[in-house]
Amino acid sequence: MRERAIGRLTLYRRTLRELDEKMTHIFSHQLAKMVGVSAAQLRRDLMPIGYEGSPNRGYEVAGLLASLSQHLDGPGSHTVALIGVGNLGRALLPYFTARNPHLRVIAAFDTDPQKIDRIICGCRVYALERLEEVIAAEEIKVAILAVPRDTAIDCAQRAAGAGVTGLLNFAPIPLEVPRQVFVENVDLTMALEKVNHFAQRTVEVREADHTTTD
Amino acid sequence: MRERAIGRLTLYRRTLRELDEKMTHIFSHQLAKMVGVSAAQLRRDLMPIGYEGSPNRGYEVAGLLASLSQHLDGPGSHTVALIGVGNLGRALLPYFTARNPHLRVIAAFDTDPQKIDRIICGCRVYALERLEEVIAAEEIKVAILAVPRDTAIDCAQRAAGAGVTGLLNFAPIPLEVPRQVFVENVDLTMALEKVNHFAQRTVEVREADHTTTD
């Protein structure tokens, strides 16, 4: 399925989870508004998962939820490793732990001896040398990469070699991994600079508007 | 200009900044590889900014850098506000401060009395009530929204009302702001779940491969 759509499916699921006890049915336009997409897009996204709503009653919340989860989660483990426990890593740990009980971060890795063997948010920090060992033993398939840029490529390759098939990469550098490994890049600096660009442009537009209407 | 392309322009600039002292010229395919895009796409992205490279010598690093910055940064202030100094906010502050000297986070806001008036990473934390006042006084145009979901919409509206025209939103909820305000949503939970989905799928594919080749 198309990548963007999968991302939105997770949003639908998250929203539905909160609705689950409040209502039994929901219309596409209602759910769409809560998530911030158009109703047409939501319906199109749902098409491939095969769950059908009924006209005049919409989707059954529980049923759609189950159907979404079945499609989103595979048969695998749903455990995650965090590589790099720096500033960002230490923030991501409680962030994900608090939000998603289904996806547990069960192992972290760092080179700092101060951090090794400590337990943060219920997650043990291992020495980076033990990356392959622990990932293989726990059969972890997903890793969050929050290491400095210079070590990112190496860490990614080692993780992939140990069996990881999905990477959430915060390092601003293209990773080099086998094609079957899925990589999602999150570049926060890029995002902020992009916002800045359009924010500045809006200032110009506003000023232009001002002068023309003046 | 197209939104995706602007994001890539920031990547080109960032990479060029590091190259600036190492080499005077660079070819499109070299820079493209460092950033992780195709050479054709890079050249295409550069088209609208009007900077011309020369065949057989490529682009002049310093010149392209200047041209990029001129197009990316507007005439405005280049200052940023951080709204919400929780786990994520406290991590983002040093993250952005360390990485981008051009884009300075100069004000943070929170409701926690413990944090108010403290200075973190050279950035003062104000009471949330003073949001409008400080943003207007400092003429801040860009804000990072790292508050709990329930307060995000309200904070966004207040920021927009005070003159902010660009928002980097980490709250997993659609904001309601005037159309001219640019919003970039970063949903970390969605990103991780997306990675998980494709990681699990890869496991299936691998197993399928295994059985067929077996």
Place this chain on the structure above:
DNA sequence: GTTAAATTGTGAATCTTGTAACGCAGTTCA
């Protein structure tokens, strides 16, 4: 049982994004 209202699922159209191809201009080397 029939009608009316509302919503779904989906084909077609539109818009956006990425890729490939190609002419052109410098540069090098004979």
Place this chain on the structure above:
DNA sequence: TGAACTGCGTTACAAGATTCACAATTTAAC
């Protein structure tokens, strides 16, 4: 000098995503 490279800028094309529009369908009301 000119012939052959090499890489740039641009245009044309393909792929992908989003929106539009509407027939089909279900329920509620009468």
